[in-house]
Amino acid sequence: MLSLDDAWEHVRSHLPHLDAVPLPLEHAVGLVLAEAVTAVAPVPPFANSAVDGYAVRRVDVDGAPEGGAGLVLEVVAESAAGHVVNVPVGPGQAVRIMTGAPVPEGADAIVMVEDTERVEDGPDRVRVTRSGAAGSHVRPVGDDLRPGDVVAAAGTVLTPAHVGLLSTVGCTAVTVVRRPVVGVVSTGDELVPARAELGPGQIHDSNRPQLLAAVAAAGFVPVDLGHVPDDAAAIESVLFEGAATCDALLTSGGVSMGDHDLVKVVLDEVGDMRWMQVAIKPAKPFAFGLLPGPAGPVPVFGLPGNPVSSLVSFELFARPGIRTMAGHPRPHRRRVAAMAGTTFRRRPDGKTHFVRVTVEGDDEGRLVAEPTSAQGSHQMTGLAAADGLAVLPDGDDVPGGARVVVLLLD
Numbered sequence: 082m083l084s085l086d087d088a089w090e091h092v093r094s095h096l097p098h099l100d101a102v103p104l105p106l107e108h109a110v111g112l113v114l115a116e117a118v119t120a121v122a123p124v125p126p127f128a129n130s131a132v133d134g135y136a137v138r139r140v141d142v143d144g145a146p147e148g149g150a151g152l153v154l155e156v157v158a159e160s161a162a163g164h165v166v167n168v169p170v171g172p173g174q175a176v177r178i179m180t181g182a183p184v185p186e187g188a189d190a191i192v193m194v195e196d197t198e199r200v201e202d203g204p205d206r207v208r209v210t211r212s213g214a215a216g217s218h219v220r221p222v223g224d225d226l227r228p229g230d231v232v233a234a235a236g237t238v239l240t241p242a243h244v245g246l247l248s249t250v251g252c253t254a255v256t257v258v259r260r261p262v263v264g265v266v267s268t269g270d271e272l273v274p275a276r277a278e279l280g281p282g283q284i285h286d287s288n289r290p291q292l293l294a295a296v297a298a299a300g301f302v303p304v305d306l307g308h309v310p311d312d313a314a315a316i317e318s319v320l321f322e323g324a325a326t327c328d329a330l331l332t333s334g335g336v337s338m339g340d341h342d343l344v345k346v347v348l349d350e351v352g353d354m355r356w357m358q359v360a361i362k363p364a365k366p367f368a369f370g371l372l373p374g375p376a377g378p379v380p381v382f383g384l385p386g387n388p389v390s391s392l393v394s395f396e397l398f399a400r401p402g403i404r405t406m407a408g409h410p411r412p413h414r415r416r417v418a419a420m421a422g423t424t425f426r427r428r429p430d431g432k433t434h435f436v437r438v439t440v441e442g443d444d445e446g447r448l449v450a451e452p453t454s455a456q457g458s459h460q461m462t463g464l465a466a467a468d469g470l471a472v473l474p475d476g477d478d479v480p481g482g483a484r485v486v487v488l489l490l491d
């Protein structure tokens with residue numbers, strides 16, 4: 082058996098890298114920036130008020146008796162967001178100002194509207210009602226970004242916050258690593274589509290929809306290559322069809338020890354393939370191959386047929402592998418420390434066990450991991466109920482209360 086680390090290293094070191102393309106910013110969330118974006122102008126572009134209130138000269142307010150409380154100022158203009166006021170603030174004067182509006186010349190502080198009252202009689206005047214009311218409340222020009230600052234570095238995974246950030250500097254298009262196109266094919270004589278009635282010995286093909294969903298959830302473009310029987314010629318032709326249009330392929334089934342496990346046989350004949358027995362449970366059998374494609378080698382992840390194994394294998398190899406192709410700096414799921422909520426049963430067998438668990442925070446904020454009901458590699462209920470996979474190194478039971486590492490699935 083091959084250790085998980087060695088198996089992953091084999092995959093990682095054989096992966097091609099996708100090229101970069103220009104994309105409208107709004108289509109680039111989840112993708113990785115290939116070229117840095119730098120600011121050409123300051124953000125904010127002008128000094129503006131962080132509150133609704135009055136733009137004042139700090140000396141007038143702080144220097145007045147009682148630190149400004151009771152001071153009455155003459156209101157000479159109003160500054161609203163989106164409008165420039167050309168009236169400067171002189172001694173004893175104030176400009177009424179709204180959040181986001183330019184701070185007028187002469188003013189260096191803002192008194193919040195909550196700390197004022199209008200003087201009703203006569204010309205427009207305002208009374209300061211609290212001592213020390215002249216606050217900073219000014220967002221200086223370039224407070225967030227200065228010209229030349231790197232707004233987002235190459236290698237950044239774009240989030241909605243980056244879309245906002247980049248929009249503030251007027252960026253509408255970015256150069257990102259292409260979104261991977263991933264083909265999914267299921268193999269097995271026993272499979273019929275979920276919509277079909279089951280005949281004797283048949284089961285519904287659950288892996289293909291499951292893997293297509295996992296591909297989409299990972300932010301890749303799923304391509305349904307359909308289902309093929311356990312027939313070498315059919316497997317070969319669907320693999321070549323997929324390699325012609327996809328960046329990576331996922332196959333389900335046909336990589337174990339059975340007489341009809343033909344995916345590994347075909348991959349070995351038509352491509353460059355390594356068939357592995359990985360020291361993990363579930364998902365021990367795994368094949369990784371490269372097929373010739375129009376733009377270079379196309380990785381094929383030969384996932385096992387057992388439904389739990391296929392998704393675990395996807396999580397351990399295919400998802401991080403394809404994310405690596407797409408330039409993700411952190412291709413793997415996050416691993417966190419949790420407390421075993423109960424005894425995790427296992428015996429030494431040379432394998433790392435991945436136990437489907439729920440993960441909840443307790444009153445003190447600690448994460449507690451509990452196995453979900455069914456742990457067989459054919460039992461999807463336990464995986465569907467899981468928040469993560471507890472990683473149990475080879476060895477004996479892990480007692481309740483002990484620390485377990487959990488790979489979070491979302």
Ligand code: AMP
Nearest residue numbers: 267286287288289334335337385386387
């Ligand atoms: P295999 O890896 O082809 O030997 O299949 C192992 C087990 O997974 C067998 O019980 C298969 O019937 C089952 N299986 C294979 N492919 C699928 C699939 N697409 N959907 C559901 N079960 C499958």
Ligand code: MG
Nearest residue numbers: 269334335386
């Ligand atoms: Mg099969």
